[in-house]
Amino acid sequence: MNHKKSSEAFGKAKKFIPGGVNSPARAFKSVNQTPLFIDKASGSRVTDIDGNEYIDYIGSWGPMILGHSHPEVLRAVENANRNGQSFGAPTLIETEMAELISEMVPGVEMVRMVNSGTEATMSALRLARGYTGRDLVVKFEGCYHGHCDSFLIKAGSGALTLGSPDSPGVTQGSAKDTLIAKFNDISSVQEIFQEKGSEIAAVILEPVAGNMGVVKPEARFLTALRELCTQNGAVLIFDEVMCGFRVSKGGAQELYNIIPDLSAFGKVIGGGMPVGAFGGKKEIMEHLAPLGTVYQAGTLAGNPIAMAAGYTTLKILNEDKGVYEKLEEKSSALEQGLRENLDKAGVPGVVNRAGSMLTLFFTGLQEVSTHSHAVSSDTGRFADYYNKCLREGIYFPPSQFEALFVSLAHSDEDISYTIDKSYEALKSL
Numbered sequence: 001m002n003h004k005k006s007s008e009a010f011g012k013a014k015k016f017i018p019g020g021v022n023s024p025a026r027a028f029k030s031v032n033q034t035p036l037f038i039d040k041a042s043g044s045r046v047t048d049i050d051g052n053e054y055i056d057y058i059g060s061w062g063p064m065i066l067g068h069s070h071p072e073v074l075r076a077v078e079n080a081n082r083n084g085q086s087f088g089a090p091t092l093i094e095t096e097m098a099e100l101i102s103e104m105v106p107g108v109e110m111v112r113m114v115n116s117g118t119e120a121t122m123s124a125l126r127l128a129r130g131y132t133g134r135d136l137v138v139k140f141e142g143c144y145h146g147h148c149d150s151f152l153i154k155a156g157s158g159a160l161t162l163g164s165p166d167s168p169g170v171t172q173g174s175a176k177d178t179l180i181a182k183f184n185d186i187s188s189v190q191e192i193f194q195e196k197g198s199e200i201a202a203v204i205l206e207p208v209a210g211n212m213g214v215v216k217p218e219a220r221f222l223t224a225l226r227e228l229c230t231q232n233g234a235v236l237i238f239d240e241v242m243c244g245f246r247v248s249k250g251g252a253q254e255l256y257n258i259i260p261d262l263s264a265f266g267k268v269i270g271g272g273m274p275v276g277a278f279g280g281k282k283e284i285m286e287h288l289a290p291l292g293t294v295y296q297a298g299t300l301a302g303n304p305i306a307m308a309a310g311y312t313t314l315k316i317l318n319e320d321k322g323v324y325e326k327l328e329e330k331s332s333a334l335e336q337g338l339r340e341n342l343d344k345a346g347v348p349g350v351v352n353r354a355g356s357m358l359t360l361f362f363t364g365l366q367e368v369s370t371h372s373h374a375v376s377s378d379t380g381r382f383a384d385y386y387n388k389c390l391r392e393g394i395y396f397p398p399s400q401f402e403a404l405f406v407s408l409a410h411s412d413e414d415i416s417y418t419i420d421k422s423y424e425a426l427k428s429l
């Protein structure tokens with residue numbers, strides 16, 4: 001496979017864009033590669049500027065659940081575009097969108113649109129703080145909530161030591177208000193609540209984690225979190241930016257039947273356009289300006305073209321018969337194939353899947369249910385496997401700690417080709 005044009009394009013991009021990319025994961029650094037520049041995408045396929053075609057499991061990092069360039073989404077965007085790009089005034093589709101989200105997601109009674117997942121979690125946290133009059137937030141090691149200061153914090157030596165910034169530029173002031181607990185370890189959260197329960201505004205988590213690779217919650221972990229928050233008057237925030245509309249129609253909260261106080265959305269909700277949203281209990285959402293005193297705003301929020309793409313995507317997911325069954329069939333076939341491959345090739349590994357999100361961890365452990373399990377993976381081995389699959393035309397997310405995404409456009413042939421080539425790659429490691 002020839003990547004000459006992509007290499008040249010990357011060389012030029014690096015002169016004008018830091019690192020040549022507008023988001024770090026795109027740089028392919030963790031698989032010792034340079035990025036492919038994409039020309040176009042349709043269905044399950046992306047084509048790079050050298051004319052190579054790949055089966056795409058990145059799906060724009062999650063949004064493209066219907067596949068690329070879905071005809072109904074294209075039509076809706078074209079129609080909206082003809083009427084103008086943005087008015088900074090209410091439009092009918094914003095209410096339809098809010099109504100549809102409230103209908104699909106059990107914990108949402110009211111919703112506000114924003115432009116990214118980062119904005120959604122950031123605003124949900126401010127609202128939780130404004131509502132409770134408290135400052136502290138508890139987050140979990142390995143969960144990603146966008147790049148807002150409060151969430152770019154990692155644990156110190158113990159759960160109760162103050163968090164330390166993950167990035168220069170995040171102040172100690174922000175870090176001291178973020179406490180870190182361990183995913184799937186309720187005692188780590190109980191300890192924090194025992195010490196600081198009356199100061200905690202919110203607990204935020206990815207209810208199905210995707211940003212340390214896919215790690216599923218134990219049902220009793222979510223139940224216990226819900227109880228702890230209720231007892232202590234803290235707001236439980238589910239960050240469903242990745243798993244929302246993907247692990248089931250109503251997200252993780254529907255799948256596990258746990259109702260958070262607030263939820264954050266992004267990715268699928270925009271159908272490929274820059275969209276995020278946060279929503280939840282009416283009683284809390286009514287504290288937002290202009291109704292309440294917690295300020296939050298956006299010049300392009302609820303943008304009509306973005307709403308057209310997002311609304312059409314959600315409507316198809318909500319109304320088309322058997323959509324989630326089909327996604328489950330395809331994803332489960334891939335899961336089983338990859339697991340059999342590991343056995344046949346004699347390579348140690350664990351395949352975790354939640355709905356159409358999946359990660360193959362190169363670890364000798366029997367299961368991956370915590371952050372420390374996930375980071376035990378052999379990233380060198382992953383990179384080797386990754387590059388072998390890429391050469392065969394399979395475009396996986398370029399990191400051991402990301403989820404791959406199956407879409408409705410992946411055919412049985414796509415899946416079985418992927419399984420075959422994955423086996424050859426594993427065998428030659």
Ligand SMILES: *Cc1c(COP(=O)(O)O)cnc(C)c1O
Pocket residue numbers: 116117118119121144145146147206210211239240241242243266267276
């Ligand atoms: C992607 C992601 C975000 C950030 O969304 P952006 O649109 O990239 O700002 C937040 N939370 C989770 C769980 C995500 O996967």
